[in-house]
Amino acid sequence: MTNAVVTALREIANRDLYQRNAFHVTNLNTSVDRRTTRRRQQHVIAVLEAGADLETTGSTDPDELRLAFDRLLGDPRRRLVDEVFGEWGRPDGECGCDTPVHQAHDEAVYAHASAIELLITAPPPPTSPQPPVRASWERAAERWTAALQDPQFWQHLRNRVLALDDWQLAASAVDQIRSELPRALTGPLLDLAASGDYTDRTARMLQQWQIPGTQTExxxxxxxxxxxxxxxxxxxxxxxxxxxxxxxxxxxxxxxxxxxxxxxxxxxxxxxxxxxxxxxxxxxxxxxxxxxxxxxxxxxxxxxxxxxxxxxxxxxxxxxxxxxxxxxxxxxxxxxMDLAKDRPAAQQKANADAEGCGCLIFGLVILAVVIYVLIKVLS
Incomplete structure (x- = not known):
């Protein structure tokens, strides 16, 4: 039976991996606590119900915001999955990470999000050359490979499990993320491949998308x-x-x-x-x-x-x-069949030719008899 962490990863593994990320939609930091999240939710609902403008760099769509807050305040396993693809920012001291760990993660997120957008929006060749698209995906693969190979990346997630402190969220969730993450990162390419709109360029990117644990075929x-x-x-x-x-x-x-x-x-x-x-x-x-x-x-x-x-x-x-x-x-x-179809016509032509030839010979014989009689009469 598929567990909640794997299910959550497979749900979001598509072209909207970053655009629909709960932290991106709500404009909240990945380390935000439940109390602050709840206050933000109440503020957003009040502003939207009043018909006022919601000043945010995140989403202003009520349905997107509702789903995002439900994800953050509901099952902590789903929230942890969204943290993997959200912006970590500068360490606040609670996770125990060095600054380069967060920087490497965020660079991977930005590079991957940009590669997805470029693949979708770039005109098809030959109008648009492919090297910029290919380079963006190579850069994303390099950034994510570097992040995943750093032991502190996984320690950050273990520390987040402790910080969230919920009975539904066990330490094994990090191992489940480690196992499923390569497929989730490949998910946007698989989604685009299945859609049929970007088949050729997606096939080329799949051949070059190499991160640890990838089983592309x-x-x-x-x-x-x-x-x-x-x-x-x-x-x-x-x-x-x-x-x-x-x-x-x-x-x-x-x-x-x-x-x-x-x-x-x-x-x-x-x-x-x-x-x-x-x-x-x-x-x-x-x-x-x-x-x-x-x-x-x-x-x-x-x-x-x-x-x-x-x-x-x-x-x-x-x-x-x-x-x-x-x-x-x-x-x-x-x-x-074509030869058989043509044979009657050929036979008719041959018969007609034979008949024509017979008439000619008969005419020549008659002419010879007439000439012979005339010679005899005149002599």
């Missing part, structure tokens, strides 16, 4: 599993429609290109078919939809301008040996 597989399932189910439904309703050939191909191919392309970028059998199988299934559509057209109509393009699409997607052999067999059958 497995996490990408876990993240994209629902997308695999949706795409595979959609292809199965399209194949059934082709089988049960041959008249829907055009509609099936249109649906394939509208909803299935964009999802497949995202999977192909992040989990290429040369390395992942599931993507390769999906490629073959897409090829089969194109292939079956072309076969239906030929069987019911005959020669049609749609057949050639669909078969070429099928050939382009087919990756497995079995699917490629199926397409080769289909191509051979259609080649023979």
């Amino acid at each position: 497995q996490w990408v597989l876990d993240t994209l599993r629902p997308q695999y399932e949706r795409t595979e189910d959609a292809v199965v439904q399209l194949l059934r429609r082709q089988q049960n309703s041959p008249d829907e050939v055009d509609g099936v191909i249109a649906e394939l290109e509208r909803s299935v191919l964009p999802s497949y392309r995202r999977l192909q970028v992040l989990l290429p078919s040369v390395a992942f059998q599931r993507t390769l199988t999906l490629r073959d299934d897409i090829a089969l939809v194109y292939h079956n559509g072309a076969v239906e057209i030929v069987n019911h109509i005959g020669t049609d301008p749609r057949v050639g393009p669909w078969l070429r699409q099928a050939e382009g997607y087919a990756a497995g040996a079995e699917m490629q052999a199926k397409l080769a067999e289909t191509a051979q059958v259609y080649t023979l």
Whole structure:
């Protein structure tokens, strides 16, 4: 059973990792006590209810603020998780840290937050060069690696567990954070990869995102599993429609290109078919939809301008040996059909040529007889 610390980390491990951080939203320091937090909550509620302007560098959205205060004043395990990604600032003496420990942590937070924002907002290439985006993610990985490798980073969290002094928050929470934190830090990239809007640039950043404990390939597989399932189910439904309703050939191909191919392309970028059998199988299934559509057209109509393009699409997607052999067999059958189709016309032409040749010979014989008779008469 997943514990509260791991659950909290997975809930926030997305592109809003820092923007929705409870301390960022409320503009409170990570060392703030419950009493001060409660007073701040009461002040914010009063100002918002009065319709006045809330002077803050944090959020002014009532819903965001309510959720953030609930997180800070509710379960201390969720609060500790938010402290990991909040600004630590200068040590106040209670945590026992040296100033460089807090500085290293905050530099990692700033670098990571900036990298996420730049990845989202930078125009796609070639309008915008990729080096600034890549450099920002390299810097974020370096900063977080340095922070996580410092024993005082983890001692700070242990001291915070003691300071919060809540029965729900055990010392083991720090070990749980240590185990899950690499995945949480990778979470924004996984979230962006799954969204489909930043697939190419996200794939490149995932290849370079190296911090201790990273298991990028497995996490990408876990993240994209629902997308695999949706795409595979959609292809199965399209194949059934082709089988049960041959008249829907055009509609099936249109649906394939509208909803299935964009999802497949995202999977192909992040989990290429040369390395992942599931993507390769999906490629073959897409090829089969194109292939079956072309076969239906030929069987019911005959020669049609749609057949050639669909078969070429099928050939382009087919990756497995079995699917490629199926397409080769289909191509051979259609080649023979084309030859058979052309044979009657060729035979008719040959017959016409033979008939024309016979008439010419007959005419020449008659002409020769006439000339012979004339010669005899005149002589």
